[in-house]
Amino acid sequence: MEKFFFEDDNNRVTGKAVVTGKAKYAAEHEVEGVVYGVLVGSTIAKGSIIAIDTKAATKAPGVMKVITHENSYKVPGYDYGGNPAKGLTGGKGLQVFNGNTIYFAGQPIALVIADSYERAVYAASLIKAQYNQDVHATDFAEMGKSVIAVEGQRYKDNIRGEADAYKNAAVKLEAEYIVPNEVHNPMELHAVIAKWGADDKLTVWEKTQGVKSAQRSIAAAFKLKEDDVQVFAPFVGGGFGSALRTWPHSIAAVIGAKMVKKPLKLVLTREQMFQLVGYRPYTKQRIGIGADKDGKFIGITHEADGVTSMYEEFTEGTVNVSKILYQCQNVTTRYKLYPLNLSTPTWMRGPGEATGCFALECAIDELSYLLNIDPLELRLKNYAETDPERNRPYSSKFLKEAYQLGADKIGWKDRDPRPASMKQGEWQVGYGMSTGLFNAGRGNAKASAKLYADGTLIVQTAVSDSGPGTQTSMTMIAADMMGLPVNKVTFEYGDSSLPPGPTQGGSTTTSTLGSAVYGVCFALQNKIIDILKTDGTFNKTDLKVEDVSFTDGGVLLKSDPAKKRTYSDILSKAKLNQLEVSDDSKASEQMRNYSAYSYSVHFVKVLVHSKTGVIKFDKIVATADAGKIISPKTARSQMIGGVVGGIGMALMEEAVIDNRFGKYINNNFADYHVPVQADVPEIEVAFVNKPDPILNPIGAKGMGEIALIGFAAAVSNAVYHATGKRVRDLPITLDKIM
Amino acid sequence: MSHNEKLLNDDCHNSRRGFLKKSVAATAIALAPNVIVKAAEDGLDEKAAGYFEKTNIKLTINDIDYSLSIEPRTTLLDLLREQLHLTGSKKGCDYGQCGACTVHVDGKRVLSCLSLAVMQEGKHITTIEGLAKGDDLHPMQQAFIDHDGFQCGYCTPGQIMSAVACVREGHANSPEEVRQYMSGNICRCGAYNNIVDAIIEVKRKGGTI
Numbered sequence: 041m042e043k044f045f046f047e048d049d050n051n052r053v054t055g056k057a058v059v060t061g062k063a064k065y066a067a068e069h070e071v072e073g074v075v076y077g078v079l080v081g082s083t084i085a086k087g088s089i090i091a092i093d094t095k096a097a098t099k100a101p102g103v104m105k106v107i108t109h110e111n112s113y114k115v116p117g118y119d120y121g122g123n124p125a126k127g128l129t130g131g132k133g134l135q136v137f138n139g140n141t142i143y144f145a146g147q148p149i150a151l152v153i154a155d156s157y158e159r160a161v162y163a164a165s166l167i168k169a170q171y172n173q174d175v176h177a178t179d180f181a182e183m184g185k186s187v188i189a190v191e192g193q194r195y196k197d198n199i200r201g202e203a204d205a206y207k208n209a210a211v212k213l214e215a216e217y218i219v220p221n222e223v224h225n226p227m228e229l230h231a232v233i234a235k236w237g238a239d240d241k242l243t244v245w246e247k248t249q250g251v252k253s254a255q256r257s258i259a260a261a262f263k264l265k266e267d268d269v270q271v272f273a274p275f276v277g278g279g280f281g282s283a284l285r286t287w288p289h290s291i292a293a294v295i296g297a298k299m300v301k302k303p304l305k306l307v308l309t310r311e312q313m314f315q316l317v318g319y320r321p322y323t324k325q326r327i328g329i330g331a332d333k334d335g336k337f338i339g340i341t342h343e344a345d346g347v348t349s350m351y352e353e354f355t356e357g358t359v360n361v362s363k364i365l366y367q368c369q370n371v372t373t374r375y376k377l378y379p380l381n382l383s384t385p386t387w388m389r390g391p392g393e394a395t396g397c398f399a400l401e402c403a404i405d406e407l408s409y410l411l412n413i414d415p416l417e418l419r420l421k422n423y424a425e426t427d428p429e430r431n432r433p434y435s436s437k438f439l440k441e442a443y444q445l446g447a448d449k450i451g452w453k454d455r456d457p458r459p460a461s462m463k464q465g466e467w468q469v470g471y472g473m474s475t476g477l478f479n480a481g482r483g484n485a486k487a488s489a490k491l492y493a494d495g496t497l498i499v500q501t502a503v504s505d506s507g508p509g510t511q512t513s514m515t516m517i518a519a520d521m522m523g524l525p526v527n528k529v530t531f532e533y534g535d536s537s538l539p540p541g542p543t544q545g546g547s548t549t550t551s552t553l554g555s556a557v558y559g560v561c562f563a564l565q566n567k568i569i570d571i572l573k574t575d576g577t578f579n580k581t582d583l584k585v586e587d588v589s590f591t592d593g594g595v596l597l598k599s600d601p602a603k604k605r606t607y608s609d610i611l612s613k614a615k616l617n618q619l620e621v622s623d624d625s626k627a628s629e630q631m632r633n634y635s636a637y638s639y640s641v642h643f644v645k646v647l648v649h650s651k652t653g654v655i656k657f658d659k660i661v662a663t664a665d666a667g668k669i670i671s672p673k674t675a676r677s678q679m680i681g682g683v684v685g686g687i688g689m690a691l692m693e694e695a696v697i698d699n700r701f702g703k704y705i706n707n708n709f710a711d712y713h714v715p716v717q718a719d720v721p722e723i724e725v726a727f728v729n730k731p732d733p734i735l736n737p738i739g740a741k742g743m744g745e746i747a748l749i750g751f752a753a754a755v756s757n758a759v760y761h762a763t764g765k766r767v768r769d770l771p772i773t774l775d776k777i778m
Numbered sequence: 779m780s781h782n783e784k785l786l787n788d789d790c791h792n793s794r795r796g797f798l799k800k801s802v803a804a805t806a807i808a809l810a811p812n813v814i815v816k817a818a819e820d821g822l823d824e825k826a827a828g829y830f831e832k833t834n835i836k837l838t839i840n841d842i843d844y845s846l847s848i849e850p851r852t853t854l855l856d857l858l859r860e861q862l863h864l865t866g867s868k869k870g871c872d873y874g875q876c877g878a879c880t881v882h883v884d885g886k887r888v889l890s891c892l893s894l895a896v897m898q899e900g901k902h903i904t905t906i907e908g909l910a911k912g913d914d915l916h917p918m919q920q921a922f923i924d925h926d927g928f929q930c931g932y933c934t935p936g937q938i939m940s941a942v943a944c945v946r947e948g949h950a951n952s953p954e955e956v957r958q959y960m961s962g963n964i965c966r967c968g969a970y971n972n973i974v975d976a977i978i979e980v981k982r983k984g985g986t987i
Contacts, residue, residue: 051923051924051926052923052926052928054931055922055923056915056923057931058928058931058934059906059915059919059920059922059923059928059934059935059938060866060906060907060909060910060915060919061864061865061866061867061905061906061907061935062866062907063931064865065865065868065932067859067865067869068859068865070863156849156860157856157860158849158851158852158856162851225966226930226932226966227868227870227876227878227930227932227933227964227965227966227967228868228870228930228932229869229870275930275931275932276930277868277930277931277932277933278929278930278932278966278967279930280966307869309872310870310871310872310873310875506930507929507930507931507967508929509929673926674926674929676926677926677929677967677969677972678929680968680969680970680971680972681929681967681968681969682968683968684965684967684968684970685966685968708871708873708875709870709871709873709875709876709964710873710875714964714966715968715970716961716962716963716964716970717956717957717958717960717961717963717970717973717974718957718958718961720957720968720970720971722953722971723971
């Protein structure tokens with residue numbers, strides 16, 4: 041562990057490519073002879089297609105093909121002739137152009153392929169569909185009324201200790217909280233280029249958070265050998281979860297390329313991004329929480345009603361946060377899922393934990409006022425020293441330190457704790473805080489490394505990076521292990537043919553892949569030692585890794601630093617052009633006995649205008665126990681970015697459906713508001729920065745999710761402190777405060 | 779089909795493109811050779827429209843002169859990305875709502891997705907690819923790297939083009955002013971703080987940018 045001292049303020053290794061416009065995102069790869077596909081969506085939300093008139097479109101200039109369910113190439117992995125009424129699948133996505141059933145508005149009904157983008161767009165406007173329209177269900181208010189919950193084992197009540205024990209507590213709170221549909225909306229539109237080569241080999245440039253998972257999905261759909269599908273994603277313009285799956289539009293592009301025998305490019309529109317690549321599902325939650333007079337929790341009951349599509353069950357860990365965040369003997373959770381005529385949701389940054397923490401962390405704030413105990417103090421009184429759900433120790437937990445860092449920086453104890461007590465001119469001043477947590481995992485990954493005579497190192501693995509800076513942190517780990525400057529290390533990724541890396545999701549990339557990069561560099565060190573042992577350089581046949589230092593110029597003997605071997609010497613003596621190793625990295629057995637979580641704490645100081653209800657941030661402090669910080673500069677950026685996402689969740693984001701038509705009415709950036717420059721104040725970030733000694737060899741936990749989790753609750757709590765008004769349904773728009 | 783559905787479908791066919799096509803066809807009858815008018819009458823109007831719909835324009839992009847034949851409905855952004863392979867300018871919304879497509883036209887920041895290419899006759903366009911001088915990055919590009927003014931990098935070219943214009947316009951005198959004048963460029967990764975720092979640094983260092 042002594043080697044890990046990532047104090048360098050390294051810039052992102054992708055910087056130059058990005059700022060010069062040379063970085064190539066999915067739709068930007070130059071592929072000879074590429075043609076353009078445009079998807080046409082259903083204009084109804086439920087029913088079936090009676091007929092599609094494609095004549096005018098087919099006749100339009102430059103059009104090569106119009107594909108519908110009537111003439112589509114039959115995808116070998118699809119289930120044709122299946123019965124759509126047989127119920128929801130567990131994770132089997134929409135099968136594009138398979139049958140005439142319409143499950144949601146915007147569902148692809150045709151793919152128009154033309155020789156130019158403009159021609160394809162125009163021809164797509166000529167498609168006329170006739171439908172047998174059915175009564176759709178998109179109204180959240182009907183959940184539990186006309187819309188019936190999905191049945192099944194996973195929707196059974198989960199009871200730890202006594203059921204609904206909060207009801208018997210001296211002080212108790214019951215409240216309902218709502219998180220609306222939110223849409224990831226990465227800046228890059230989802231896009232794909234598909235090219236069939238000779239022998240049915242397929243090349244796909246795809247916007248994906250997982251080149252290996254995309255390869256597997258596409259290979260499975262088209263019944264190809266995985267090696268015959270190569271997926272490239274060297275740059276990914278944001279994802280936040282939307283690019284975790286291979287969606288129907290990508291399969292449609294592969295179908296299209298097959299049918300016209302040309303490479304095909306398909307880019308979704310911003311409107312289609314609301315319908316075809318997932319969203320954070322609307323969730324209505326009820327919290328019941330009770331404590332004794334000293335503030336010790338007696339019981340927590342957490343119920344959530346979530347949304348899914350008509351064809352697939354999507355569940356997330358919304359209610360789980362109440363089982364694990366605090367010490368409480370009696371926890372009851374209930375989770376219900378309601379199918380609506382919408383597309384399938386998917387994990388959006390922080391996923392269910394962000395939804396769940398909004399409710400739980402608001403409820404704890406509400407309870408603190410009933411108890412007349414400081415909200416931070418209440419959390420500390422119920423601090424979990426061991427995992428209350430699994431009864432085992434944490435691999436590391438420095439949440440108390442994160443609380444302290446944040447409280448000091450925001451000036452928590454200097455505030456007047458009474459609601460609506462602080463003012464600055466016409467502005468009411470409020471302080472709020474919250475906790476967030478997310479599982480810290482480590483999966484399997486493989487990496488390879490090549491060391492050359494000039495001391496340059498190439499590390500390879502099939503991962504993609506949608507923004508956190510994986511290339512940078514992996515480059516830094518390899519550079520640190522081998523004692524090389526960062527510019528002598530090249531991290532190659534974004535290609536499914538490289539050694540299998542993880543999907544970039546669930547805050548596990550640094551832990552999983554960092555361990556693999558650590559492992560492969562360790563293997564490389566050992567290989568060098570093996571050569572040095574036999575070539576007599578240091579006259580030590582029992583030479584060990586600990587006996588030497590790996591440096592830019594070569595290997596030094598610690599006991600006699602004058603003794604040095606350059607990499608060029610080592611390779612030439614061993615008659616090798618390069619040293620090549622690979623490493624299979626797996627989670628440690630030891631972790632079976634531990635629980636691992638990353639934690640965030642958000643403190644905000646808001647100003648609420650007393651006449652208009654406008655909310656401004658005066659100060660935001662985000663702190664985290666994310667284990668060892670590998671790349672300080674990009675880590676800070678990721679925390680700031682999570683807060684910005686949290687500002688959107690707290691104050692503005694809501695995808696609104698007009699239930700008369702079952703369609704989104706704000707499916708663009710003018711109407712679906714995300715934070716812009718003027719909405720975002722300076723955000724202060726502080727990390728506890730202590731390594732987790734057990735989870736992995738590099739000490740890092742995860743950060744992507746916790747950066748956002750809990751933030752919206754801190755804002756709601758601050759607005760209450762400022763105004764005395766409690767807003768329990770997001771986003772907190774000014775009409776709810778007035 | 780419901781009544782509403784029919785309305786929606788009918789709406790579809792009064793598209794901008796439909797209007798353009800009809801206008802072009804009307805002009806065609808006055809100006810075009812008989813054979814093409816005949817083709818239009820024979821129901822080959824769509825094919826006929828294709829012949830008319832290219833216009834010649836000359837413009838300068840990153841100091842290179844281009845003489846192009848393009849469809850009038852082609853946006854400057856699609857011309858850059860799809861025909862000239864200058865993919866540094868990004869498409870994030872196609873409606874002028876996100877700023878990812880920002881380029882300079884005659885030195886001013888412009889949303890290339892809302893600009894028809896045919897209207898750029900004789901204009902000087904600078905895209906992100908034309909900002910650096912050879913291997914020497916523009917100071918704003920370097921500042922974005924130094925301050926980590928991006929994560930995924932997709933909005934970055936638009937941010938940088940806007941940022942350069944923001945300084946040139948004299949709108950970078952304080953972080954607050956920068957926040958106002960950079961609010962047309964969305965960054966979903968949330969690099970806003972770092973972008974302000976980059977712009978303020980470039981402004982503070984002075985010099986011509």
